[in-house]
Amino acid sequence: MTEQKATNVHWHEGEINRPERAKLLGHSGATLWFTGLSGSGKSTVAVALEGVLHDAGVLCYRLDGDNVRLGINKNLGFSADDRAENIRRVGEVSKLFVDAGLVVLSSFISPYRADRDLVRELHESAGLPFIEVHVDCSLDAAEARDPKGLYKKARAGEIKNFTGIDDPYEAPDRPEVHLRTDEQTLEQEVQLILDHLRTHGVLR
Numbered sequence: 001m002t003e004q005k006a007t008n009v010h011w012h013e014g015e016i017n018r019p020e021r022a023k024l025l026g027h028s029g030a031t032l033w034f035t036g037l038s039g040s041g042k043s044t045v046a047v048a049l050e051g052v053l054h055d056a057g058v059l060c061y062r063l064d065g066d067n068v069r070l071g072i073n074k075n076l077g078f079s080a081d082d083r084a085e086n087i088r089r090v091g092e093v094s095k096l097f098v099d100a101g102l103v104v105l106s107s108f109i110s111p112y113r114a115d116r117d118l119v120r121e122l123h124e125s126a127g128l129p130f131i132e133v134h135v136d137c138s139l140d141a142a143e144a145r146d147p148k149g150l151y152k153k154a155r156a157g158e159i160k161n162f163t164g165i166d167d168p169y170e171a172p173d174r175p176e177v178h179l180r181t182d183e184q185t186l187e188q189e190v191q192l193i194l195d196h197l198r199t200h201g202v203l204r
């Protein structure tokens with residue numbers, strides 16, 4: 001995909017700022033970025049956490065690989081370039097939601113470290129919290145789960161460039177939260193993330 005640069009385009013400042021939006025909502029925003037193999041548990045953990053946060057009065061929104069690829073990113077496939085563009089767009093959307101004051105739960109395989117680091121930089125350069133959650137699980141365990149039958153198809157050669165089979169996954173070096181979904185329970189995983197959010201002042 002060719003990169004288009006914006007020329008003669010200028011940021012237009014509004015009259016309502018981030019602290020005013022946070023006051024209205026009673027909390028400020030953050031992106032929780034769930035990365036891991038297909039079937040590692042990204043969506044399962046994000047859905048469970050969203051329920052707990054919602055019940056605690058936190059306005060959340062989930063962005064999920066499969067869902068986003070049915071809409072805004074339906075023109076993208078799974079080459080390294082398309083995955084990079086997928087993550088760049090979702091990173092920008094996450095940043096907008098966080099600027100609006102929401103807690104965004106973004107679940108994407110996001111297999112390339114450079115793509116995830118770009119999203120981190122997008123947030124941190126704007127003073128917005130970015131919390132990388134490595135949803136770690138062995139390939140064997142993820143493949144044994146195979147919730148959508150995709151590993152079976154990939155092994156049969158019906159899906160090409162499948163992450164973990166014939167496409168790479170670069171694990172995060174220093175994620176803010178490291179889950180092991182083949183060793184921990186869903187409840188423990190949610191609790192670990194909540195503990196991080198409380199210790200780092202995202203939740204009171």
Ligand SMILES: Nc1ncnc2c1ncn2[C@@H]1O[C@H](COP(=O)(O)OS(=O)(=O)O)[C@@H](OP(=O)(O)O)[C@H]1O
Nearest residue numbers: 038039065078083086108109110111160161162163
């Ligand atoms: N080749 C290949 N590799 C990996 N995944 C594949 C592929 N083809 C389709 N799928 C389905 O697409 C979901 C992953 O989309 P993502 O947007 O999260 O991928 S990425 O971040 O751009 O790498 C992924 O969802 P999850 O299983 O929930 O991770 C699959 O359902």
Ligand SMILES: Nc1ncnc2c1ncn2[C@@H]1O[C@H](COP(=O)(O)OP(=O)(O)O)[C@@H](O)[C@H]1O
Nearest residue numbers: 038039040041042043044145147181184185186
């Ligand atoms: N400890 C755990 N944490 C998260 N998911 C788990 C766990 N143990 C088993 N699972 C199961 O693993 C599967 C993970 O699927 P999913 O959340 O769709 O993964 P992903 O979004 O990473 O592709 C679900 O069927 C879920 O019930």
